[in-house]
Amino acid sequence: MELLFLCVVVFLFLLAVFDLSVGVSNDAVNFLNSAMGSKAAPFKRIIIVASIGVFLGAAMSNGMMDIARHGIFRPEHFSFYDLMCIFMAVIVTDVILLDIFNSLGMPTSTTVSMVFELLGATFVVSLIKMATDTPDLGFNDLLNTEKALSVILGIFLSVAIAFFFGTIVQFIARLVFSFNYRSHLKWKIGIFGGICATAIVYFLLIKGTKDLAFMTPELKVWINGHTMVIILCCLAGFTLLMQLLHALRVNVLKVIVMMGTFALAMAFAGNDLVNFIGVPLSGLSAFTDYAANGNGDPHTYLMGALNGPSDTSVWFLIGAGVIMVVSLATSRKARKVSQTEIGLGSQEAGDEMFGSSRIGRRFVRWAIHLVNWARNATPPSVRRWINRRFNIDETIMDQGAAFDLVRGSVNLVLAGALIALGTSMKLPLSTTFVTFMVAMGSSLADRAWGRESAVFRITGVISVIGGWFITAGAAFLGAGILVLAMHLGGITVMIILALLTVAIIIRSNLRFKRAQKESAEGGDTLFRTIISTSDQTQIWPMLLMYITGNQEQFIAYARDTYTGITHAFVNDDVKPLYKAERTLADGKKKLKNARRKETLCLRKLSQSMALEKSAWFYTSNNCCMSILYNLHRINEVCKEHVENNFLPLPVQYAADFAVIRTRIETLFNDTLALTQSGDIDTVATLRRHCDEIKDTLSATYHRLQGRIHRDDPKTMAVLYVYLNLLQESQEMISGIRKYLRAFAKLIDSNYSTRSQIREQRQE
Incomplete structure (x- = not known):
């Protein structure tokens, strides 16, 4: 024992x-x-x-x-x-x-x-x-x-x-x-230093060393009896010493x-x-x-x-x-x-x-x-x-x-x-x-x-x-x-x-x-570097790298979340929808935190540069937040439908949507490639793709509206969820389209002018 x-x-x-x-x-x-x-x-x-x-x-x-x-x-x-x-x-x-x-x-x-x-x-x-x-x-x-x-x-x-x-x-x-x-430290610093040093010595005598091994009872009694003398002597001595050091x-x-x-x-x-x-x-x-x-x-x-x-x-x-x-x-x-x-x-x-x-x-x-x-x-x-x-x-x-x-x-x-x-x-x-x-x-x-x-x-x-x-x-x-x-x-x-x-x-x-x-x-090191940098000529390149890095992470997250939500809805699987609900709440916090930190960095820019870039920065950030809200509304409706064990999406509609989802995933991938490469010459093409996808979603939406009351009444609930999915997807594509232009302007303030020149040459 x-x-x-x-x-x-x-x-x-x-x-x-x-x-x-x-x-x-x-x-x-x-x-x-x-x-x-x-x-x-x-x-x-x-x-x-x-x-x-x-x-x-x-x-x-x-x-x-x-x-x-x-x-x-x-x-x-x-x-x-x-x-x-x-x-x-x-x-x-x-x-x-x-x-x-x-x-x-x-x-x-x-x-x-x-x-x-x-x-x-x-x-x-x-x-x-x-x-x-x-x-x-x-x-x-x-x-x-x-x-x-x-x-x-x-x-x-x-x-x-x-x-x-x-x-x-x-x-x-x-x-x-x-x-x-x-x-004006000629006399202040000596007095201030003397007071501070005396307070520190007093702290050590009363608190720091009162229970140490060398503090005998006799020494404690002597210190307690002469505390005021010790303090006054320390104050005078440290004041002179600090003035001399200064x-x-x-x-x-x-x-x-x-x-x-x-x-x-x-x-x-x-x-x-x-x-x-x-x-x-x-x-x-x-x-x-x-x-x-x-x-x-x-x-x-x-x-x-x-x-x-x-x-x-x-x-x-x-x-x-x-x-x-x-x-x-x-x-x-x-x-x-x-x-x-x-x-x-x-x-x-x-x-x-x-x-x-x-x-x-x-x-x-x-x-x-x-x-x-x-x-x-x-x-x-x-x-x-x-x-x-x-x-x-x-x-x-x-x-x-x-x-x-x-x-x-x-x-x-x-x-x-x-x-x-x-x-x-x-x-x-x-x-x-x-x-x-x-x-x-x-x-x-x-x-x-x-x-x-x-x-x-x-x-x-x-x-x-x-x-x-x-x-x-x-x-x-x-x-x-x-x-x-x-x-x-x-x-x-x-x-x-x-x-x-x-x-x-x-x-x-x-x-x-x-x-x-x-x-x-996650870019915290880069953020601290930007905040501590005083050379304004170095701030914008680092800040642009920081912003694009954050937005690149968000685009990848939005793509994966959209794919996961829609797959779960079509396959009648509720677990990914619960997970998406948690990650969307975290995603909102991360996006708001990134925007706040990026705003702090914007203040480090020169006034002219800040005025030029801030509008497009806020536009691109608002587009990201709008996309996040679209994802949240899609997931909320889909989760409620699936967790109640209602009928799944009919096969013919699921097949039609699979084609649309593939095109949206491709758009996300192309947008992600743009944030990584910075090749804004592809922005005009991507924006046309957005318009084409929006037209497809709109046509699908209107066809569904025309058929929803002619189909089996039992499927009406799931078709309304599908309508919401199409509508929010269309709004999300609009957000991506606006984001593409804001991102291009953020990188190159002359983007609109050069885009107009290219269009005139094509005509």
Whole structure:
């Protein structure tokens, strides 16, 4: 029996290695985004600084594993078997949950996930014990609910406080520096740098290093007694140092950003390490105590030994630090999570990751009314002065940066200061929540949420906040369900869940790699290149390639969908129609997203070029959307008919339509070849083919109308569906015909003139 439980402990450590990896991948959003978003340094240098902070924080951590040992449950009332089930359920749920959030690119809280997993698993085991073994014990004897309540309180406080102060402080900082922050820095930069560096040191003393190994009780008492002296000395010393660095032409803001990155990384590793290795280390302690004193009965031996303090080997801490550093440097999922926050806080509109939502639209409407009220209540002279300070046209950002160094500095310094302040006031502020909401508040203050991007940004913020609450609920329910299965099913269920977890992890990573490959092939790289390019002479060739690539994909999709729908209708097969209904909804989202991104790229063109090309761009895009609507209406009617098991299309009509469908497929193929080759000399021929197909469809439509009441009345329902198919097909061909002309004009503005010359020569 001991061998089986030893295998469980080993598996806990194996999962902990993966948990360290996925946990760092998600929490990298806390300390990388400001440096990455502001381009304070090359990516490798940012990773090196953050890695040093992570390793030092992990290696010098004192192994504060008490939350996993007795922070949620009272171990003296739980048997060894109970706790092994709880630990197994917690680590399995944590790995799966964090991996899901990483794959989605959504930041979440590792603290919340672990606490609620422990709470959920312990709650279920407590119910079992109260119903069977120990009916005289209540929840207060088995559970420590104060910790869960403090985490819930921390969620609300973190979200509201961080967003409010992020907005206010960034607004003040922007008034002081403006977007042209390099002007008039003679005295500002020294004071600003001194305040920021002092705040970072205070953050490290209060939050980042308070629980590290070298922080003896005597040293803590001395720091607490001389905190104000330390702060004043640091403020004076750092102010002089930053002023000197500025005189030596060193970019002080970059120094502040890198200091903040190091501080947050070190605090994260030193304080949040328990979230990753606390459970397996507690499992190891429980197994060691059981092996020495348990007498071979895991169901009766109680684990009061876990009430004692943890004694974590330094080698565990160093090993955890190495794994975290490697994961930070190599994880693609970490970069995807970072892209979420950076994208939501970007100064310029770009590839918005989130769509529109009703609550997002409502918030934007309220905000517009509030801004209009504030504008009317502000004197005109004050408005003009503020607008001069917030002149975005003067923005100074490095190539490819999402925001400038002023905002990057505020994000890191304010996040650290709020976390330190909350810690000193005994408020359980979450590092994840604070850093994310500070970044969102500062981006709002910087007017990064414009009228055309605000609804997407607000929807994204609401999605992330909702994800935090989903984390708590999913962690509680998931761990509870798993521990129930293991408690009732024994070691067999543990082994099955272990194998299932490994399979889920492998499948998730394969799907993530496939999604990343599809995203790379989908033109996102080209879009980002266009957005970041400042040379207007290079933009149009790249934009034309981007537009034609998107439209080429749509034409191929429309061809395949039309063929699939009509085949399914003729063959009375409902499954392809259900599939088409799903893909058409996705196709509409992709088409709208492509149009929005292409519109952003059009703004990068010169005014004359944009005026020349925009009309034909919108015409071609509207034609594509019209074709999509035709396909949707065809599929909707056909699906309703087929799923009701009505009579199929008679053979003679199916044979007639097969000829028409072949001609339409040929037209799609020729149009697709045109988008690939760009040979607009074939446009006139293709448009004549469109006219011929339309004439054929019209003749077929009118013949059918004349015969529909003379045929068997039983076939009337299917013939009406066939009429709709012919009519929508005709409208679709009209859309293709308009698209061909718009595409030709988009490529060559002289297309109409040259076409007229060719026609005159033919005459």
